[in-house]
Amino acid sequence: MLHKLPWFLSSLFVLGNAIALPAEDWLQFRGKDASSLAPHADPPIEFSSASKKNVAWKVDLPGRSAGGAIVVGNQVIATSSQGLDQRRIYITSVDSDTGKRVWQQSFVARGRPFTHPYSSNAAPTPASDGQRIFAFYSSNDLVCLDLQGQLVWYRSLASEFPKAGNDNGMSSSPLVVDGVVVVQIECQGDSFAAGVDAVSGELLWRVDRPRKINWSSPAPITRTDGSQLVVLTSGEDVTGLVARTGEAAFKYDKGSGKIPSTLAWQGKLLIASNGLTVLDCQASDASPKKLWDNNKLEPGNCSPIVFDDAVVLIKGGVLSVGDLADGSLRYKLRLPDAGSIWSTPVVCQDRLYVFTDKGRCFVVQLGKTSAEVIATNEIDDTILGSPAVSGDALFLRGDRTLWKIAKK
Amino acid sequence: MFSISQIVMSHLLHPAVKTVHYRVGITHTAIICGLFAFSPIFSLADEIDSAIETLQKIEANNVGNQKAISAVQILQTAQTNSLFRVLEGMKGASPIGKNYLSGAAGSLYLRDRDSLRSQLEAFLDDKQQDGESRYLVFQWLTENRNELREQMLDRMLDDPSLELRFDAVAQTLKKLEKETEPAPLKRLLDSARHPDQIEAISKLLKVAGQPVDQAQVFGFLMQWQTIGPFDNVDQKHFNTVYDVEKKLVANDFDPKAKYRGKTSEVAWQEYISDDPAGIVDLAKVYDNEKGAIAYARAVFVAKQSVDVEFRLGCINANKLWVNGKSVLMNEVYHSGMSIDQYIGHVKLNQGENVVVLKICQNEQTETWAQRWQFQLRVSDATGKAILAQNR
Numbered sequence: 049m050l051h052k053l054p055w056f057l058s059s060l061f062v063l064g065n066a067i068a069l070p071a072e073d074w075l076q077f078r079g080k081d082a083s084s085l086a087p088h089a090d091p092p093i094e095f096s097s098a099s100k101k102n103v104a105w106k107v108d109l110p111g112r113s114a115g116g117a118i119v120v121g122n123q124v125i126a127t128s129s130q131g132l133d134q135r136r137i138y139i140t141s142v143d144s145d146t147g148k149r150v151w152q153q154s155f156v157a158r159g160r161p162f163t164h165p166y167s168s169n170a171a172p173t174p175a176s177d178g179q180r181i182f183a184f185y186s187s188n189d190l191v192c193l194d195l196q197g198q199l200v201w202y203r204s205l206a207s208e209f210p211k212a213g214n215d216n217g218m219s220s221s222p223l224v225v226d227g228v229v230v231v232q233i234e235c236q237g238d239s240f241a242a243g244v245d246a247v248s249g250e251l252l253w254r255v256d257r258p259r260k261i262n263w264s265s266p267a268p269i270t271r272t273d274g275s276q277l278v279v280l281t282s283g284e285d286v287t288g289l290v291a292r293t294g295e296a297a298f299k300y301d302k303g304s305g306k307i308p309s310t311l312a313w314q315g316k317l318l319i320a321s322n323g324l325t326v327l328d329c330q331a332s333d334a335s336p337k338k339l340w341d342n343n344k345l346e347p348g349n350c351s352p353i354v355f356d357d358a359v360v361l362i363k364g365g366v367l368s369v370g371d372l373a374d375g376s377l378r379y380k381l382r383l384p385d386a387g388s389i390w391s392t393p394v395v396c397q398d399r400l401y402v403f404t405d406k407g408r409c410f411v412v413q414l415g416k417t418s419a420e421v422i423a424t425n426e427i428d429d430t431i432l433g434s435p436a437v438s439g440d441a442l443f444l445r446g447d448r449t450l451w452k453i454a455k456k
Numbered sequence: 457m458f459s460i461s462q463i464v465m466s467h468l469l470h471p472a473v474k475t476v477h478y479r480v481g482i483t484h485t486a487i488i489c490g491l492f493a494f495s496p497i498f499s500l501a502d503e504i505d506s507a508i509e510t511l512q513k514i515e516a517n518n519v520g521n522q523k524a525i526s527a528v529q530i531l532q533t534a535q536t537n538s539l540f541r542v543l544e545g546m547k548g549a550s551p552i553g554k555n556y557l558s559g560a561a562g563s564l565y566l567r568d569r570d571s572l573r574s575q576l577e578a579f580l581d582d583k584q585q586d587g588e589s590r591y592l593v594f595q596w597l598t599e600n601r602n603e604l605r606e607q608m609l610d611r612m613l614d615d616p617s618l619e620l621r622f623d624a625v626a627q628t629l630k631k632l633e634k635e636t637e638p639a640p641l642k643r644l645l646d647s648a649r650h651p652d653q654i655e656a657i658s659k660l661l662k663v664a665g666q667p668v669d670q671a672q673v674f675g676f677l678m679q680w681q682t683i684g685p686f687d688n689v690d691q692k693h694f695n696t697v698y699d700v701e702k703k704l705v706a707n708d709f710d711p712k713a714k715y716r717g718k719t720s721e722v723a724w725q726e727y728i729s730d731d732p733a734g735i736v737d738l739a740k741v742y743d744n745e746k747g748a749i750a751y752a753r754a755v756f757v758a759k760q761s762v763d764v765e766f767r768l769g770c771i772n773a774n775k776l777w778v779n780g781k782s783v784l785m786n787e788v789y790h791s792g793m794s795i796d797q798y799i800g801h802v803k804l805n806q807g808e809n810v811v812v813l814k815i816c817q818n819e820q821t822e823t824w825a826q827r828w829q830f831q832l833r834v835s836d837a838t839g840k841a842i843l844a845q846n847r
Contacts, residue, residue: 110595132622132650136591153562154595155555156588158516162792189555197566198532199559201525204552207516215792236788249521261791 071144071439074119077173077221078392078434082267083313084353086437089396093411095453097428104441104452105147110138110154114166114219115173116391116433117445118181120195123150124436124443125176126450127183129169134161137169139183139193142450144438151197159187159206163217166432171219172265173433175229177246182229186218190231192249201249208251211237214261221265225291226276228252234262234282241266241280243294253294258284262306265351269312271297273332281310281319286336288329300327300336308347309392311354316372318352318359326359326375340375344368350392355400355414362389362402367412367419381419383410392434394442401442403431427451504538507531508545511560514552524556531560536568543579546589554588561589565596573597580608587617594620613647618838625653638666645673649839651795658732674795675833675841676734677754677811680727681711684750685742687718691818693749694773694787700751704812705780709753718748727752731831733795738815739828745817748828752813756834757846758804764842766811767796770830773816778802779809789818790825796839804834 078084095102111130118125122145128138135157141150161169163186172184180200183191188206193199206212214235223230228243239259243252260283267279269288277288277297281304288297304310305320312318315330316339323343327336348363354372361368365386369378386404393402399422400412407427413420429446436443441454507527514524531542542561546554565572579585580593598605612624625648635641638661645657645668658670671678686698700715714723729736738750766783768776771793776784783800802809817828834842 132619136619151566153559154592155558156551158551158555162794162797164792191555191559193559196563198563199528199556201521201528202552202555202559203518203521204516204555207552208518211787214788215794215797236791237786249525251518 071119071122071441072437073121073176073178074436074438074443075178076118076175076223077116077265078309078351079394079437082223082265082309082311084311084351084392084394084434085355086394086396089437090440091396091401091437091442091453092440092455093399093423095409095425095427097407097426097451102453102455104454104456106449106451107142107147107149109140109448109450110152111136111170112168112447113170113445114168114217114390114432115171115221115445117436117443117450118174118176119144119436119438119443120176120178120181123195124450124452125174125181125183126445127170127172127174127185128448129157129161129185134163134169135187137183137185137187137189137191139174139181139191139197140450141181141195141197144441144443144452147450147452153191153193153197153199155189155191155202157185157187157189158204159185159189160213160215161185161187162215167217167219169217171217172221175222175224177224177227180246182222182224182246184222184231186213188212188218188231188233190222190229190244192229192246203244203249203251205231205233205242209233209238209240211235212240213237216261219263223266223268223278225268225278228291230266230278230291232257232262232264232266232280234258234260236261241278241289241294243278243289243291252292255289255294255296258282260284260306264304264306265309267310267312267317269315269317269329271315271332272330275332279310279312279317279329282306286310286317286319286321286327288336297332298329298335305347307349309351311352313354313372318354320347320352324352324359324361324370324375326372342370342375342377344377345370345375349388349390353393353395353400355395355398358414358416360393360395360400360414362393365389367400367402369414369419378416379418381412381421383412383421384424386410390432394435394437396437396442401435403427403435403444405430405432407431407446500534503530504534504541508542508557511553511556512545512549514550514556516550516552518552524553528556528560531557532563534564536564536572539564539568539572540575540579543589543593544585547584547586549586554586558588558592561592569596583616587619590617591619613644616838618649621647621838622650622653625650629653629656632660635660636664638664642666651839655733655795670732671729671734672843672847673841674734675835675843676729677756677832677834677844678729678734678847680729680736680752680754681724682727682736682738682741682750682752683715683722683724684738685718685722685745685748686715686750687747688749688816689747689819691747691773691789691816694775694816698749701814704751704753704810705777707780707810709810718745724753734831734833735829736831737829738817739826742828744826744828747817747819749814749816750828752815752830754811754832755846756804756809756811756844758806758809758842759845761804761806762842763801763803763837764834765837765839766800766802767833767835767839768798768800768813768830769793769795769832770797770815771827772830773818774798774830775814776800776832777812779805787816789816790820790822790827793827793829795831795833
């Protein structure tokens with residue numbers, strides 16, 4: 049049809065398609081580049097589970113999770129665990145448009161499935177390389193499915209390394225870098241990080257890690273020579289490994305918080321150390337150098353975010369915004385009656401979406417010198433994982449449910 | 457890209473896969489016909505059985521994983537009525553193999569959810585089949601069918617599948633939340649195997665005026681002899697074999713013996729737990745000593761020689777020996793504690809069996825890191841208590 053249209057109409061048609069950007073995938077914890085940013089997304093500012101305002105759909109999932117969902121094409125993927133000691137683990141695909149289940153697979157956890165009652169065996173957020181899904185659990189079961197839900201490979205890392213695990217629950221999410229699924233399993237027993245080939249499921253490398261409990265997730269960084277690294281932080285160190293080989297690329301001998309994950313942003317590392325520490329990590333031939341630290345800019349449970357030229361942090365219901373260049377505090381904003389916040393927020397355009405564990409969402413307009421809460425929304429659910437963003441929708445993993453927040 | 461048998465199967469058996477292979481071209485149809493003509497022993501059934509066998513043997517250390525990946529692809533592209541052979545194959549498979557077979561079964565089911573229903577019901581009814589495969593089938597059959605799920609679970613209170621039994625007890629427990637008659641609660645207690653459920657039913661029975669001896673229902677060991685504290689400063693002595701340990705493991709026990717402890721001479725003392733959860737509180741016995749080790753000894757008199765499980769809950773680093781044989785070893789401090797946290801398999805001797813525990817406390821100062829305690833019970837493989845004759 050297109051070739052029969054007058055040239056200017058054809059151009060408009062093409063232009064129109066270019067403007068209506070396809071919904072972007074959200075392939076892992078914190079989305080693209082693990083940045084928590086969705087600059088083109090425009091989700092609703094106001095929504096409510098009670099009135100169903102801007103709730104496009106809500107679906108039940110087979111069990112609980114403390115992680116987030118991911119979006120691959122038109123599939124929203126979430127993991128769950130339930131039943132006897134939370135041993136039954138699930139991966140569920142839901143159609144992002146309709147909320148209907150596309151497929152579901154279930155397995156039995158072979159590692160230790162025990163967690164604090166607040167958490168869940170399905171605490172880590174799954175990851176994808178766009179062709180496969182990698183579901184990881186506190187029990188250290190790692191399952192790879194294709195996009196039709198067929199099993200590609202499976203590894204029980206707790207069977208291979210039997211002392212891996214922690215009975216308060218693990219929650220580090222997997223990360224796919226350079227065709228390698230990287231998992232960070234840090235505990236008092238078999239404590240290690242491993243790289244598993246995304247296609248074959250082969251263990252490419254395994255490195256010992258400090259034998260202390262750690263819940264933070266790996267972060268991706270590309271250095272000036274193009275090498276793709278994965279950054280692991282613990283209470284004792286910040287270590288960069290070549291994702292493909294597990295070779296050490298750098299080490300910084302100061303520890304970081306055990307819950308928030310590091311943000312790698314344009315050659316800089318933002319780590320939860322002495323408040324917030326920013327390291328220059330760009331040069332491929334040098335160890336990271338401290339640029340600044342500021343103990344008034346402390347991340348709580350949430351991972352740091354960089355928006356424009358500012359660092360954005362949440363701790364104890366207080367939003368702190370600092371200058372990325374020098375670490376100076378720009379402003380703080382108290383979020384009223386926030387309670388506990390575990391879910392790392394997301395930034396859509398210039399709006400920060402902050403979810404509390406009780407399902408309250410503060411929508412905060414971020415400015416250079418101040419910020420304003422422009423909406424406070426209530427979702428009747430427990431929200432512990434970070435939202436996924438795709439198109440103009442937020443996908444929330446509730447306790448036993450999945451929500452799509454979008455204009456209907 | 458495809459094995460011959462996969463192509464054969466896709467042509468002969470599964471229309472969905474056919475569409476993919478049409479891209480390969482029509483000439484392979486002739487090749488397949490030729491293969492059949494010249495290879496009478498060629499058998500799809502054999503290939504499926506071989507794939508199942510490969511998956512059944514996958515070991516915990518992941519040896520054979522590459523073969524498993526090929527095998528699971530063969531099964532997932534097979535005719536959907538192969539589903540039942542895959543489900544049956546879960547019986548006797550290794551734990552890793554079961555998950556591979558479960559994935560293959562899930563994929564086959566996804567391709568044909570409706571036509572297999574009556575056969576799936578028959579499979580679920582067959583209690584000789586593997587419990588995990590039956591639970592998988594149960595989930596498929598009851599998806600979006602809450603009424604059917606409820607009816608089925610009502611019949612599964614004594615199911616050999618622990619997962620099905622757990623769900624069945626949970627359902628009945630919910631119904632009996634406000635029950636004041638002890639009889640139905642007692643019946644439910646007989647069915648329950650999971651600690652959380654046993655605990656919940658025991659509480660309801662107490663409210664209903666018929667308290668049970670919860671420690672007996674669980675089968676906790678209540679009578680102990682303990683000795684300590686020995687040095688564990690800087691968590692250095694988890695693997696140190698103190699004299700007392702050497703003697704205990706060799707079953708050379710003298711209740712009057714004294715040893716050099718952390719700061720002074722130490723001797724055996726009796727500890728009888730009166731806790732409904734069988735807790736042995738070493739912090740209380742040893743005045744909240746930190747960086748310390750205590751040993752505990754008990755004798756379990758068994759009616760007969762029998763395979764049992766020793767189920768330990770412990771918030772500290774621990775080692776367990778039964779009759780001198782190492783059963784459990786966990787160098788983990790303050791990372792949660794629950795009933796049945798660690799499970800070890802033991803064949804009890806008829807008569808006396810000597811149980812020895814080494815429980816190590818570290819020096820963490822946080823308020824949540826002060827406990828130094830354990831609870832130990834003996835059960836069958838389903839979690840049902842096995843009581844000592846000398847209880």
